[in-house]
Amino acid sequence: MSENYATVNPCSMCMPMGSVMAFKGIEGCMPIFHGSQGCSTYMRLHLAHHYREPVDIASSALSEKGAVYGGAANLKKGLLNVIQGYGPKVVGIATTCLAETIGDDVAQIVREFQQEEPSAREVAIISASTPSYSGSHEEGYNEALKAIVRTLAKRGRPNSRFNLVIGSIVSPAEVRQIKSMLNEWGCGYDYTLLPDISETFDAPLAADYPKIPEGGTPLAEIAEMANSRETLTVGGSVLVGGAGDYLEREFGVHHTRLPLPIGVELTDRFVGTLEEITGLGLPEKYERDRGRLLDAIIDCHKLVAGVRTAVFGDTDMVLGVAKLLCEMGMDPRVLATGSKNAEFIRWGEKMAPGSEVLSGVDFSDIHESVSRNDIDLLIGPFTGRQISKAENIPLLRVGLPNHDRFGASRQMVLGYEGATRLVDGIANFIVEMNERGG
Amino acid sequence: MGIIKTFEERAGHIKQKNGTDPVPLACNNESLAGAVSQRACVYSGARVVLNPLTDALHLVHGPIGCASYTWDIRGSSTSGPTLYKKSFSTDMTVADVIFGGEKKLAGAIRELAARYRPPAFFVYSTCIVGVIGDDLKAVCKSASEDLGMPVIPVISEGFRGNKNEGYKAACNALFELIGTRDYAPESPYSVNFLGEYNVAGDLWAIKPLFVEMGVEIIASFTGDSRVEEIQRAHKAKLNLVQCGGSMTYLAKKMEETYGIPYQRVSFFGIGEISSALRTTAEHFEDPEMMERAEEIIARESARIAPEIERHRSRVAGKRAAIYMGGAAKAISLVRAFGEIGMDVVIIGTQTGSRDDYKKISYIVKEGTVIIDDANPLELKELLVKQGADLLVAGVKERFLAYKLGVAFCDFNHDRTATFEGFDGIVNFAREVDITINSPVWNLPIERVSGARMRTEVETEIGAEMRREQSSVIDAGGETVV
Numbered sequence: 001m002s003e004n005y006a007t008v009n010p011c012s013m014c015m016p017m018g019s020v021m022a023f024k025g026i027e028g029c030m031p032i033f034h035g036s037q038g039c040s041t042y043m044r045l046h047l048a049h050h051y052r053e054p055v056d057i058a059s060s061a062l063s064e065k066g067a068v069y070g071g072a073a074n075l076k077k078g079l080l081n082v083i084q085g086y087g088p089k090v091v092g093i094a095t096t097c098l099a100e101t102i103g104d105d106v107a108q109i110v111r112e113f114q115q116e117e118p119s120a121r122e123v124a125i126i127s128a129s130t131p132s133y134s135g136s137h138e139e140g141y142n143e144a145l146k147a148i149v150r151t152l153a154k155r156g157r158p159n160s161r162f163n164l165v166i167g168s169i170v171s172p173a174e175v176r177q178i179k180s181m182l183n184e185w186g187c188g189y190d191y192t193l194l195p196d197i198s199e200t201f202d203a204p205l206a207a208d209y210p211k212i213p214e215g216g217t218p219l220a221e222i223a224e225m226a227n228s229r230e231t232l233t234v235g236g237s238v239l240v241g242g243a244g245d246y247l248e249r250e251f252g253v254h255h256t257r258l259p260l261p262i263g264v265e266l267t268d269r270f271v272g273t274l275e276e277i278t279g280l281g282l283p284e285k286y287e288r289d290r291g292r293l294l295d296a297i298i299d300c301h302k303l304v305a306g307v308r309t310a311v312f313g314d315t316d317m318v319l320g321v322a323k324l325l326c327e328m329g330m331d332p333r334v335l336a337t338g339s340k341n342a343e344f345i346r347w348g349e350k351m352a353p354g355s356e357v358l359s360g361v362d363f364s365d366i367h368e369s370v371s372r373n374d375i376d377l378l379i380g381p382f383t384g385r386q387i388s389k390a391e392n393i394p395l396l397r398v399g400l401p402n403h404d405r406f407g408a409s410r411q412m413v414l415g416y417e418g419a420t421r422l423v424d425g426i427a428n429f430i431v432e433m434n435e436r437g438g
Numbered sequence: 439m440g441i442i443k444t445f446e447e448r449a450g451h452i453k454q455k456n457g458t459d460p461v462p463l464a465c466n467n468e469s470l471a472g473a474v475s476q477r478a479c480v481y482s483g484a485r486v487v488l489n490p491l492t493d494a495l496h497l498v499h500g501p502i503g504c505a506s507y508t509w510d511i512r513g514s515s516t517s518g519p520t521l522y523k524k525s526f527s528t529d530m531t532v533a534d535v536i537f538g539g540e541k542k543l544a545g546a547i548r549e550l551a552a553r554y555r556p557p558a559f560f561v562y563s564t565c566i567v568g569v570i571g572d573d574l575k576a577v578c579k580s581a582s583e584d585l586g587m588p589v590i591p592v593i594s595e596g597f598r599g600n601k602n603e604g605y606k607a608a609c610n611a612l613f614e615l616i617g618t619r620d621y622a623p624e625s626p627y628s629v630n631f632l633g634e635y636n637v638a639g640d641l642w643a644i645k646p647l648f649v650e651m652g653v654e655i656i657a658s659f660t661g662d663s664r665v666e667e668i669q670r671a672h673k674a675k676l677n678l679v680q681c682g683g684s685m686t687y688l689a690k691k692m693e694e695t696y697g698i699p700y701q702r703v704s705f706f707g708i709g710e711i712s713s714a715l716r717t718t719a720e721h722f723e724d725p726e727m728m729e730r731a732e733e734i735i736a737r738e739s740a741r742i743a744p745e746i747e748r749h750r751s752r753v754a755g756k757r758a759a760i761y762m763g764g765a766a767k768a769i770s771l772v773r774a775f776g777e778i779g780m781d782v783v784i785i786g787t788q789t790g791s792r793d794d795y796k797k798i799s800y801i802v803k804e805g806t807v808i809i810d811d812a813n814p815l816e817l818k819e820l821l822v823k824q825g826a827d828l829l830v831a832g833v834k835e836r837f838l839a840y841k842l843g844v845a846f847c848d849f850n851h852d853r854t855a856t857f858e859g860f861d862g863i864v865n866f867a868r869e870v871d872i873t874i875n876s877p878v879w880n881l882p883i884e885r886v887s888g889a890r891m892r893t894e895v896e897t898e899i900g901a902e903m904r905r906e907q908s909s910v911i912d913a914g915g916e917t918v919v
Contacts, residue, residue, distance in 0.1 A: 005545035007502060007529040014503025036565050036597035037469050038479020042507035045834050054837040056814050061471045062597050067569060074471045081445055081472030085815055097501050098565040098597055101535060132501035133530050133566065207883050209841040211815065338502075362529075383509070386523070 009363035009386060011312060012338025013401075015130035016094040017043050018140030020057060021169045022148060023092030023126070025195020027216035030088040032058035034075050034106060035096025049403040051172075051201045053213075058082045060099075067102055072109045075099075079113055083120050086211050089219060090152075093127040094144060100131035124219065126151040136339040137400075138314055141169055142236055145195065145243040152219060153226035155251060161228045162277050163253065164193045165243050167236025168260055168316040169400055172202035173410040174418060181286060181415065187278045192221040192228065194243065202409035230254040230277060234261060234270060235316045238343035259347075262320025263327050263419050264293060270415075289416040296420045300427035301329050307430060310334035310370050312380035313399040315344045317413075321379055321398065322352040324419055328426070333373040334358070336366045363387060377430070396429050398422075441807055442819040445473055451810040452820075461799040465790055465810040466602065474813040476761070476834055477788045479596035481564050482508065483604020486851070487684050488560050488592065488611060489522055490514035490635045490660040491668065495556035497526040499543050499574060500564025504596075505529075512851040514661050515639045521556055530566060539572050547581040547589060557665040558588040560611055568595030588665070590614050601763070602683070602789050609688035612659065612668060616692065621670035625654035627722045630674045630698075632689055633681025633766070634705070636661025637851065643859030644705045647738075651730050653718060659685060672696040676721055678703045678714065683764035683789055704766065705858040706866075707774035708739060708746070738860040746778065749867035753874055754779030759826040759844075761786045761812060761835055765794030767849065771830060772801050778867050783824040786812045814838055828874055843883075845873035 016033055020043060023031040033040045040059035047055040060078040062071045075093070082091055095106060106127045114121055128147035130140040145165065164182070166175065175198035182191055199215025225231070225243075230253060233244040237259040248255040261270035267290075271282050307330045311318045315337050322332040332355050335348040340360035348357030356369055367387045370378070378384050378395040382402045388395035402408040412418035440449045450464035469475035481498075485508050489496060498505040505527030516522070528546050530539050547559060559581070563574045574591045582589040594607045629648070634641055641661045648655060656674045657667035672692065677700035679689045689700035701721060703714035712735045719727040758780050762768040765787045772782050782802055786809035787794065798808055807820055814835075821829060821844055829839040832850030839846040847869050849857065855865040 005528070005542055005549045006497070007505070007525075007527045008550075009509065009525050010502050010506045010527060010529070012502060013506045014501055017503065032472060036479050037475055037477055037600070038482050038596045039503070040474070041476065041478040041834070042482065042503075045832075046507050048833050048837055052837060054814060054834075054841060056474050058472045058474050059469075061469045061473075061475065063468050064598050067565075067597050077470075078472030081470065085445065085473065085813075096565070097535075098569065101566055101569045131532075132503045133532055133535050136502070203841075205841065205843075205883060209818070 007362045009383070010338060011336065011361060011363055011366065011383065012136035012138075013046070014132035014137060015135050015140030015143065016096050016132060017046070018137035018142070018169065019092065019094035019128050019130050019144035020047060020055070021197060021201075022141050022144035022195050023090075023094070024200045024213075025197040025216055026090055026092070026148060026222065027218045028089030028212055029092050029216060030056070030058065030082050030086045030090070030212055031092045031094060032060065032078055032082055033094050033096050034060045034071060034078075034099040034104065035062055036098055037061045039096045046401060050401045051409050052406070053201055053203060053409070056086070062098055067098060070102060071099055071104045072112070075104070075106070075109050076113045076116070079110075079125065080117060080120065083123050088123060088212055090124045090126060092144065092148070093125065094130045094140070095128070096130070097132040100129065124152060138168070138236070138239060138339050142167070142239045142242045146241065146246045148194065148222065149225055149243045149246055152222040153247060153251070154223045156224065156227050158229075159224055159227045160190060161224060162191050163225045163228045163231040163244070163247065164191050165231060165233040166193065166195060167233040167239065167242055167244070167257070168314055170235065170260070170414060171409055171411045172198045172200075173412050174414045177412060177415055177418065182274075184283050184285065185274065185278060186280050186283075190278070192225055193217060194222060194225070226251040226253065228253055230256065232273060232277065233257045235259070237319070238315050238341050238347055260316040260320045261414050262317075262422075263324030264290070264297075265327065266320055266323055267414075267416055267419065286416060289420070293416045293420045293423070296423045297328050300423065303427055303430055305329045306331050307377055308333045308373060308375050309377045309379060310336070310366065310373070310375045312336040312366055312378075312384060315339055315341055317399045318380075319344070319347050319351050321413065321422070322348065322355065324422065326352055328423060330426075333375060334366070334369045336361050336369065338362065367391075377426075377433070379426075394429060394433055396426060442816060442823060444816050445470060448473065448816070452816065453808050455799055455802055455804055455806045455808065460796040461808055463792070463795040463808055463810050465792060465795060466600075469600065469811055474815070475788075475811055476813065477601055477811060479601065480598050480604040480607065481562055481594040481596045483601035483684075484562060484592050484594035484608040484611070485604070486512055486635075487605055487608035488660060491560075491663055491665065492516040492522045493519035493557055493664050495521055495526060495550055495554055495559050496562070497528070497546060497550065497559055498562045498564060499528045499539060499567050499572070500530055500562075501566060502527055502529045504564045512635060513638055513853060514636045515642075517642075517662050519664070521554060526550060535566060535570055538570060539567065540577050543572065543574070543577050544581060547577070547585070551581075551585050551587070556587075558590065558615065560590050560592050562592045562594050564594070565596040568598065588615060588618070600789065605684040606687055609685065609691065612688060613691050615665065615668045617669070617672040617696065619666060619669035621656070621673045623654055623656060623673050623675075625652060626675070627652055627724065627727065628654040628656050628674045629676045629678050629718065630656055630671050631658040631661075632677050632679040632700070633685035634658050634661050635681070638853050638856045640705065640856055640858035640862065643856050643862050644711075647711070647715060647734055647859065648718065650734060651715065651719060651727050652724075653727075659688070672698070674698055676701065676718065678718065680704055680766065681764055682766045683791075683794075702766075704770040706767070706770040706862065708742075708777055708860070708863055709773055710770050711859060711863075712739070742860050742864050745864045746867055749864075749871040750778045752871050753867070756780050756827040756874055757783045757825055759784035759821055759824065759829045761809075761817065761829065761831040762849065763788045763832070765790040765798065769794075769798060769801065771849065772798070774863060774866060777863070778870065780828075780870070782806055783826055784809065784820050786810060818842065828870060843879055845870075845876070845879065847873060
């Protein structure tokens with residue numbers, strides 16, 4: 001482990017980055033960063049690389065004047081221009097370290113703006129406090145989800161719906177998969193899924209290209225989240241204080257939290273919980289998918305047996321993948337995340353007993369751990385590629401960011417079908433490793 | 439009424455060439471809040487200029503994001519050291535913001551110096567550093583004294599201006615290194631390349647041409663360069679400035695201090711690279727070198743002519759849109775498109791100056807739209823309105839073009855093909871050709887419904903099937919449906 005002063009090759013991103021995946025999962029939402037112009041441009045670039053989609057994020061473009069005298073004028077101007085330029089239903093403001101440190105009261109600025117601009121009153125404005133130095137992109141995502149329900153969920157008559165909060169950043173294809181599962185379940189109109197990035201970050205090519213991508217959780221549904229029967233959050237299981245907790249505390253909506261459904265047991269838990277919530281059994285099709293997953297795992301069990309693997313990236317993704325590797329008879333030796341999180345360590349040791357679990361680390365720490373543990377396979381974002389190159393260990397790209405392979409938007413590791421794809425993917429990866437004598 | 443619908447404040451930034459007068463364009467001011475500018479920040483400007491220095495240690499003093507998003511961001515290649523491909527950050531946390539980050543920064547420099555033993559540090563300040571008031575210069579000075587190596591502060595707080603300010607900060611940092619090492623050039627004709635970043639190995643396509651003329655390249659700023667080369671760059675007899683936006687400032691400083699004259703050149707395009715070679719030979723007033731330059735130009739141009747002609751015949755008459763970071767590249771592109779027979783219908787930059795736009799307005803054709811600091815909404819409208827077949831820009835713009843069904847060529851940090859030199863222009867023509875003439879643009883966006891397919895629309899496969907069917911019937915066989 002390096003000392004605590006310098007980070008070498010970061011394994012995490014900053015809070016505002018996470019807010020984008022939350023905001024862009026709402027219908028008609030345009031995000032704006034309150035800070036200097038670079039934050040928005042850099043994160044747009046980062047996400048465009050990953051999703052291979054245009055990603056528009058506005059900025060209040062704070063300058064020296066703004067930093068000295070406060071950024072209210074810039075933020076108001078920015079909000080007005082975003083509303084006039086993009087015609088959004090919602091604007092999601094995420095603060096950057098600059099705005100937070102100069103002490104701008106964003107809530108107050110928004111109130112003033114809404115009074116001063118009658119034309120903008122139809123537009124909902126959400127603000128999330130996401131100073132980059134307070135946490136990673138995972139915390140930023142969590143914080144923005146909370147800000148969304150805090151702003152939009154309204155107490156009303158109790159309804160019979162349930163809320164499904166996607167508590168970790170997953171791919172658009174995975175959200176599509178969860179939706180189609182629920183629709184086939186027979187509860188098509190009984191749930192609200194937040195955030196829904198299934199279309200917004202993976203838009204089909206069409207004759208008309210809208211300013212704001214179509215899709216996202218409808219606003220009316222978010223408003224009703226305060227009155228739902230209960231909330232189930234999948235993912236973000238080691239984070240605290242998300243949207244589900246907020247709804248429980250403020251509106252008494254019962255909240256259950258589950259890890260991301262990756263692999264047999266964790267998907268069983270997810271599916272079982274849904275059965276309890278809906279009172280309906282898992283559709284036969286998915287029972288058969290489950291059987292196929294078991295079949296796939298058994299097919300390759302000798303090939304993958306004991307393969308020493310390091311898994312890194314976002315907390316829940318790492319925990320779930322490690323769990324699946326254990327189910328396959330592989331040997332997840334190293335579990336690592338860039339976020340500082342004690343719960344991750346606790347859960348990591350539970351998911352993959354005997355492994356080395358690291359939190360708040362950079363790729364230099366992970367590299368040392370990989371060398372120490374005689375690792376054969378790396379699983380995680382493309383940012384681990386320098387370790388892969390230096391040690392000649394193949395890297396199977398899973399999670400955000402993935403800039404150097406195609407199809408990040410279509411990656412699937414969740415649910416029985418996702419796990420089956422991952423199992424086949426890992427097995428074929430190992431076959432190729434063996435064929436190359438690696 | 440403007441050319442397209444946009445924000446009131448933006449109207450002066452978009453003009454159409456109409457007549458012979460230069461187009462007066464509003465430029466080089468702060469980006470409009472909420473307009474989704476494609477520009478980055480001061481730090482980013484400094485980072486992209488300095489990062490290609492391969493053996494330096496680039497340490498970002500700030501929260502983790504600034505380092506995460508700029509990690510190995512530029513596709514600058516190296517012939518040796520790889521330290522520049524690592525991302526170093528002080529990863530400032532709440533405690534650092536409250537109590538100050540100077541101690542952490544000093545510790546980080548100490549720790550990294552012991553671990554990586556770099557010949558020099560560049561320490562970048564980010565937004566937050568400027569607000570909490572960490573004394574970056576003092577920390578660097580004291581570290582430099584302790585370690586006995588250059589630890590150079592790069593004052594690049596993101597909000598203090600636009601990308602141009604970052605270029606300046608980078609030039610100031612480089613200037614601190616220049617002149618700190620003695621050197622006796624091997625050739626009487628020695629040059630530095632300024633604003634050559636060795637993206638996709640560009641430098642390696644250029645260098646041999648100059649060497650063949652008898653020119654020694656002391657330092658390339660900053661593509662594939664070493665700290666040592668920068669330190670002795672003051673010994674060159676001439677500075678060749680390619681990316682003027684980022685490096686003219688440094689060229690002027692070197693001229694004032696070391697008396698090194700500079701020439702603006704470009705290594706992209708047949709005409710441009712040829713004139714870069716000629717300019718250099720003429721500068722040194724060496725008849726033999728002039729002769730050699732002409733030989734090289736004639737030989738290389740003839741060598742690539744068939745390939746260029748092949749691509750030219752497939753793209754001539756197509757309409758190109760250009761959106762670049764700096765004006766120098768944009769101007770070279772206009773000429774290069776001329777060489778492959780294409781028309782430029784839109785041209786824009788993030789950071790062009792008044793002079794740049796004047797120059798641009800002289801070289802583009804009537805009707806071309808010139809735009810400063812464009813945003814996605816404007817680009818979208820312009821691409822459609824001007825009927826562009828191709829956009830040349832960076833990754834952020836790539837997917838916008840694709841969504842509109844417009845071909846795309848990456849001319850930014852991320853490209854993987856060498857575009858400079860004689861082979862470079864062939865690569866460029868090839869890339870333009872394969873994207874413009876790809877069958878993907880002809881895929882039907884709207885599917886033909888079953889009913890229409892039976893009655894109205896004759897698809898290729900349908901016609902084929904019908905022909906086969908009728909031939910079966912003609913042959914007296916049975917019709918199989």
